[in-house]
Amino acid sequence: MKTISCIREKKDQYKIDQYEQLLKNNATEFNQLSNIVGLIGNGVRLKLVWLINQEQFCVCDFADILQMSVPAISQHLRKLKDVGIVETFRDKQTIYYSITPTKKLIVNHILDLVSDEIAVTI
Amino acid sequence: MKTISCIREKKDQYKIDQYEQLLKNNATEFNQLSNIVGLIGNGVRLKLVWLINQEQFCVCDFADILQMSVPAISQHLRKLKDVGIVETFRDKQTIYYSITPTKKLIVNHILDLVSDEIAVTI
DNA sequence: ATTATATTTAAGTATTTGCTTAAATAATAA
DNA sequence: TTATTATTTAAGCAAATACTTAAATATAAT
Numbered sequence: 001m002k003t004i005s006c007i008r009e010k011k012d013q014y015k016i017d018q019y020e021q022l023l024k025n026n027a028t029e030f031n032q033l034s035n036i037v038g039l040i041g042n043g044v045r046l047k048l049v050w051l052i053n054q055e056q057f058c059v060c061d062f063a064d065i066l067q068m069s070v071p072a073i074s075q076h077l078r079k080l081k082d083v084g085i086v087e088t089f090r091d092k093q094t095i096y097y098s099i100t101p102t103k104k105l106i107v108n109h110i111l112d113l114v115s116d117e118i119a120v121t122i
Numbered sequence: 123m124k125t126i127s128c129i130r131e132k133k134d135q136y137k138i139d140q141y142e143q144l145l146k147n148n149a150t151e152f153n154q155l156s157n158i159v160g161l162i163g164n165g166v167r168l169k170l171v172w173l174i175n176q177e178q179f180c181v182c183d184f185a186d187i188l189q190m191s192v193p194a195i196s197q198h199l200r201k202l203k204d205v206g207i208v209e210t211f212r213d214k215q216t217i218y219y220s221i222t223p224t225k226k227l228i229v230n231h232i233l234d235l236v237s238d239e240i241a242v243t244i
Numbered sequence: 245a246t247t248a249t250a251t252t253t254a255a256g257t258a259t260t261t262g263c264t265t266a267a268a269t270a271a272t273a274a
Numbered sequence: 275t276t277a278t279t280a281t282t283t284a285a286g287c288a289a290a291t292a293c294t295t296a297a298a299t300a301t302a303a304t
Contacts, residue, residue, distance in 0.1 A: 002189065003185075004186055005182040005186050006180075006183055006186050008182075011180075011182075016183055019244065022240075022242065022244060023169055023187065026239070026240040029236070030165065030169055030236070030240075031165055033239060034162075034164055034165045034167075034168040037159060038160060038163025038164055041161070041163040046159065051141060058133075060127040060128035063125075063127040063128070064125070064126055065141045065142045067124065067142070094130065110159065112231065113155055113159070113228060118148040118151050118152075120144065122137070122140045122141065122144060
């Protein structure tokens with residue numbers, strides 16, 4: 001059963017139905033995208049993704065740079081890894097993080113917004 | 123007092139300090155940006171922003187398109203309005219939402235990701 | 245084997261989020 | 275004025291989030 005909230009004269013029911021259908025048809029795309037964007041849209045994780053995009057770091061590097069506990073960082077990284085934004089490789093006991101190649105396009109696109117705001121001098 | 127988690131040989135303390143400083147110097151920019159990105163990175167709000175960017179709608183239009191309650195929609199729109207992503211204008215009893223001109227650049231940049239995924243035929 | 249190091253995982257908890265329902269505002273129409 | 279319509283706001287609540295501390299894993303070094 002479809003609920004209708006709009007009863008005013010001016011409304012364009014046809015257009016509303018069209019958009020409803022379009023959004024339903026693309027629900028998966030919208031959900032996947034909002035998932036990725038929402039994950040990166042967090043103060044800590046935006047910095048983590050930005051850092052990883054600059055160069056490879058390990059978990060305790062992030063902890064020192066952001067002045068946070070190692071488990072807190074690890075749990076943020078896990079979320080990024082779960083949706084495939086980052087991947088890891090081990091060198092002895094150290095685990096390094098990098099942007100997953102297939103996600104570099106979308107990540108770079110979002111990080112463009114950071115580049116617009118800050119100047120990097122490292 | 124600064125906490126140090128990394129004690130391994132290989133680490134580059136200078137680089138870590140540089141990045142820590144850089145992120146601290148740009149804390150405001152990162153926070154503002156993650157705020158906006160995080161807000162748009164929500165299933166409902168990504169669709170709302172996308173719809174508003176397509177054309178002007180009122181609250182009950184959104185409610186019908188997304189098949190959600192009017193108060194639920196209104197509260198999402200309020201969040202978008204609070205950070206200045208959208209603005210409103212009233213025509214009699216109806217309140218229409220549009221993208222704030224100064225935020226169009228950033229909104230369009232994020233919505234590019236939607237355009238990459240879906241084809242619009244309305 | 246034992247110890248140390250790097251990281252993850254689990255359990256606990258306070259805060260935030262996103263809805264619901266009901267009430268409050270605001271503007272129009274009768 | 276009174277009723278209707280569009281929207282917002284408030285209160286309540288279940289679920290999700292983001293930390294904490296402690297324990298578990300995994301690898302390396304002694």
